[in-house]
Amino acid sequence: MKLKATLGAASLLSTLAVSAFAQTFPEGPITWVVNWPAGGGQDTTSRMVADHLSGALGVPVVIENYDGAGGLTGMRELAKADADGYTIGMLGASSVIQQYTTDEPVMMDQLDVLSFFGPDPGALTVGAGTAYQTLDDYVSAVKEAPGDVPNGNDPPGGASYISAAIMESALGLELNKVPYAGYAPTVTALLGGEVESATVPLPQVLEHAVSGDVRILGVMSGARHFLAPDIPTFEEQGYDVLAGDFRAIVAPAGLPADVAAILSEALIEVLSAEEFITLANTAGYMIEPLGAEEASARITAFDEQVYPVLEEAGLVTNPK
Amino acid sequence: MTYDLLSTIIYNLFSPYMLGLALIGVVLGLVFGALPGVSSTMALAVMLPFTYGMETAPAMVLMLAVFFSSVYAGSVSAILLNIPGTPGAMITLLDGNAMAREGKAAEAMAYALIASIFGGIIGWIFLVILAPTIATYALQFGSPEYAAVVLFGLALVAYASSGDMLRGLAAGAMGLIIGLVGRDQVTDVPRFTFGTADLQGGIDIIPLAIGLFGIAEVLSLLIRSKTDTPAVAVSRARTWPKFSELLGELPTVLRSSTIGTFVGAIPAAGSAVAVALAYACEKRLSKSPEKFGTGIPRGVVAPEAANNACVGGALIPMLTLGIPGDSITAVLIGVLLLHGLRPGPGLFENQPDLVVTIYGALFVAILLTALVAGLIGIPVYRKILAIPQRLLTAAVLVLCLLGAYAVRNAVVDVWVAIFFGAVGFAFIRLNIPVLPLAFGAVLGPLLEENLRRTLIIHRDVSVFFERPISLVLVCLSLAILLLPVCIMGLSYMRKRRIHR
Numbered sequence: 001m002k003l004k005a006t007l008g009a010a011s012l013l014s015t016l017a018v019s020a021f022a023q024t025f026p027e028g029p030i031t032w033v034v035n036w037p038a039g040g041g042q043d044t045t046s047r048m049v050a051d052h053l054s055g056a057l058g059v060p061v062v063i064e065n066y067d068g069a070g071g072l073t074g075m076r077e078l079a080k081a082d083a084d085g086y087t088i089g090m091l092g093a094s095s096v097i098q099q100y101t102t103d104e105p106v107m108m109d110q111l112d113v114l115s116f117f118g119p120d121p122g123a124l125t126v127g128a129g130t131a132y133q134t135l136d137d138y139v140s141a142v143k144e145a146p147g148d149v150p151n152g153n154d155p156p157g158g159a160s161y162i163s164a165a166i167m168e169s170a171l172g173l174e175l176n177k178v179p180y181a182g183y184a185p186t187v188t189a190l191l192g193g194e195v196e197s198a199t200v201p202l203p204q205v206l207e208h209a210v211s212g213d214v215r216i217l218g219v220m221s222g223a224r225h226f227l228a229p230d231i232p233t234f235e236e237q238g239y240d241v242l243a244g245d246f247r248a249i250v251a252p253a254g255l256p257a258d259v260a261a262i263l264s265e266a267l268i269e270v271l272s273a274e275e276f277i278t279l280a281n282t283a284g285y286m287i288e289p290l291g292a293e294e295a296s297a298r299i300t301a302f303d304e305q306v307y308p309v310l311e312e313a314g315l316v317t318n319p320k
Numbered sequence: 321m322t323y324d325l326l327s328t329i330i331y332n333l334f335s336p337y338m339l340g341l342a343l344i345g346v347v348l349g350l351v352f353g354a355l356p357g358v359s360s361t362m363a364l365a366v367m368l369p370f371t372y373g374m375e376t377a378p379a380m381v382l383m384l385a386v387f388f389s390s391v392y393a394g395s396v397s398a399i400l401l402n403i404p405g406t407p408g409a410m411i412t413l414l415d416g417n418a419m420a421r422e423g424k425a426a427e428a429m430a431y432a433l434i435a436s437i438f439g440g441i442i443g444w445i446f447l448v449i450l451a452p453t454i455a456t457y458a459l460q461f462g463s464p465e466y467a468a469v470v471l472f473g474l475a476l477v478a479y480a481s482s483g484d485m486l487r488g489l490a491a492g493a494m495g496l497i498i499g500l501v502g503r504d505q506v507t508d509v510p511r512f513t514f515g516t517a518d519l520q521g522g523i524d525i526i527p528l529a530i531g532l533f534g535i536a537e538v539l540s541l542l543i544r545s546k547t548d549t550p551a552v553a554v555s556r557a558r559t560w561p562k563f564s565e566l567l568g569e570l571p572t573v574l575r576s577s578t579i580g581t582f583v584g585a586i587p588a589a590g591s592a593v594a595v596a597l598a599y600a601c602e603k604r605l606s607k608s609p610e611k612f613g614t615g616i617p618r619g620v621v622a623p624e625a626a627n628n629a630c631v632g633g634a635l636i637p638m639l640t641l642g643i644p645g646d647s648i649t650a651v652l653i654g655v656l657l658l659h660g661l662r663p664g665p666g667l668f669e670n671q672p673d674l675v676v677t678i679y680g681a682l683f684v685a686i687l688l689t690a691l692v693a694g695l696i697g698i699p700v701y702r703k704i705l706a707i708p709q710r711l712l713t714a715a716v717l718v719l720c721l722l723g724a725y726a727v728r729n730a731v732v733d734v735w736v737a738i739f740f741g742a743v744g745f746a747f748i749r750l751n752i753p754v755l756p757l758a759f760g761a762v763l764g765p766l767l768e769e770n771l772r773r774t775l776i777i778h779r780d781v782s783v784f785f786e787r788p789i790s791l792v793l794v795c796l797s798l799a800i801l802l803l804p805v806c807i808m809g810l811s812y813m814r815k816r817r818i819h820r
Contacts, residue, residue, distance in 0.1 A: 037647060038365030044654045051369045067728040070503060073521055101508065104517045150777050156508040178776050179506050181769070184643050184650070191641065192459040194777060207642050207664030282660035
């Protein structure tokens with residue numbers, strides 16, 4: 001009897017505690033981990049969402065930038081934080097890749113996905129001084145001289161490196177992949193003629209395409225990019241290449257279900273707001289607000305697509 | 321551009337709203353920049369959300385004001401506390417803090433301010449007049465040229481390092497090795513990380529400099545305090561140098577500002593490289609290079625003119641090519657993007673008014689920084705000197721550790737700072753120059769990355785001798801390195817002849 005009462009009281013208390021928790025979350029400021037230094041795309045998009053999320057939840061959302069180990073330092077901080085909803089962060093394609101290319105990675109099962117932000121598809125761009133007028137020209141030229149055409153991309157494991165590698169493996173090409181520390185130096189090298197092509201996302205090269213300094217030969221996504229509706233996709237041109245970066249919002253694994261729901265709903269609300277979409281689109285970012293489940297499915301799909309490519313490129317040090 | 325448009329822009333810039341924003345920006349920049357470990361990039365990133373609701377012009381006014389004044393304010397903690405607040409202030413502390421120890425802290429800050437303002441204006445002039453021309457040159461700066469310019473910088477450092485050249489070279493080599501720590505830029509393989517994931521990101525230059533200069537200084541103070549020599553003497557000495565003395569620094573300002581502008585314009589080079597080159601160059605040209613590091617105004621003027629000229633320089637590739645010159649301009653591009661503007665070749669044709677507004681905003685920022693820092697900043701900063709020695713030393717140590725942590729929010733950086741504090745202290749006791757180590761750590765990764773990339777693309781070192789810019793730079797570097805050896809050889813032969 002006594003035991004029953006205690007148990008009853010305990011269960012009552014715990015229900016109370018849960019519902020009280022649900023009602024009061026969030027009670028204080030939320031920390032938003034950005035695993036890249038201030039100023040980059042990951043940082044800018046995070047600050048945009050954090051700013052609006054703070055309005056939606058009524059608590060401050062504070063950005064914390066981490067730098068180092070290609071974004072891994074920040075992901076580690078995020079994964080080891082308390083799973084109470086007060087620490088969330090942005091996840092990119094590179095963090096999925098790093099599961100297999102680093103020794104002490106943060107695995108995707110250490111994180112709970114809250115929502116998708118949007119894709120950032122790769123594109124193939126060539127310098128205006130090169131002979132490649134079309135994607136067909138480019139593909140046949142690379143096939144004729146395997147390993148000779150210099151392509152500007154991230155260091156191995158970075159998003160634009162993986163885009164190049166996915167293109168290579170899908171089309172049976174071999175490029176001379178030249179690593180640059182980020183998109184800005186890559187674009188500079190493309191403009192200066194040091195590399196003949198680059199696989200950076202479209203917003204990075206759009207202005208130079210408009211001024212005629214580079215030619216964008218194709219976009220590596222299912223649909224055309226909203227910023228450049230006249231540039232065809234790879235698929236439209238008969239090449240089955242889908243590659244690029246994406247962004248999603250995640251939390252440490254083991255978040256209480258109701259807290260996860262509150263955060264996920266608030267994020268979808270923010271990301272679907274007309275005003276926010278306009279702001280993000282003017283800044284060049286595609287928005288695709290997807291809930292936790294769909295976002296997870298997307299990330300898993302990317303995971304499955306990228307693993308064989310990494311294996312083929314000899315980058316896997318931590319096999320599945 | 322019509323006269324009407326120009327006058328409208330100028331009228332708008334000097335409206336109370338714009339000037340008010342610029343003033344807020346300058347004050348915030350002076351506070352942020354003076355805090356150890358808070359870089360200009362961080363200051364700008366923090367300000368970013370405030371610009372969402374603004375029009376483009378006021379947003380740029382605010383951001384440029386924070387940008388320019390924080391670059392100057394980086395020198396304050398360098399001079400007063402021997403802690404570099406920003407990478408660009410890494411060199412300023414050598415002579416700046418030495419001056420402060422002689423009781424000339426206010427004068428050092430005044431020199432830094434005047435050099436910053438002139439450097440800023442010269443960078444601004446280059447930006448306004450030569451932006452498209454410089455941008456074209458910056459594009460021709462490929463990996464081989466970049467590798468060659470870094471090699472040239474290393475040669476200058478080796479030549480300019482004080483005292484024993486052998487010890488200088490040894491310290492420089494250690495710096496190069498430290499630069500190897502972390503993920504290999506080309507293959508992404510971690511190197512020299514001692515099995516810890518924390519070191520995979522490499523050793524950041526700010527915690528390294530904080531340890532090498534700040535913590536090492538605190539440690540030497542503890543020893544020196546027995547003899548009761550104050551670290552930073554409080555004095556009623558003058559603040560503003562005489563006009564004739566300033567005139568003597570004019571060539572230095574011109575040279576350093578030019579270096580600063582051009583290095584700033586090369587994408588991804590950054591102010592740490594600019595100050596290293598400017599300082600080494602001045603030391604090389606000086607008739608009394610041994611005085612550098614002992615507290616001479618020139619040692620403050622050269623880096624400060626260079627890092628503030630970098631501001632104008634960094635805006636050149638940003639406005640003309642849409643490429644950020646460094647992480648700071650990356651944030652500025654973010655501001656433009658948020659307002660739906662894509663900086664790049666089209667900006668000058670499509671948005672001339674915005675370009676002129678940015679020019680004007682930077683100029684207003686420079687003038688306001690001069691005014692606010694001169695009238696309020698220096699007198700307030702000076703108050704720090706009134707803090708009793710013991711409290712200040714303790715506070716400096718805390719600031720060093722906080723500053724090291726704040727750079728990347730990483731605890732490992734605190735350990736890095738402490739480790740290099742011990743290294744710096746040992747170097748001081750052993751009479752080994754510390755500077756080449758810092759230079760090596762800054763320049764080494766750049767040399768490696770660009771050299772290896774050159775070899776990936778061109779597959780042969782001969783490319784260095786086939787391209788004009790790299791050929792000249794490589795020859796100059798060889799000349800600098802071999803000249804002392806030749807002179808030594810010649811004098812040796814002459815001696816032998818006399819003995820015969």
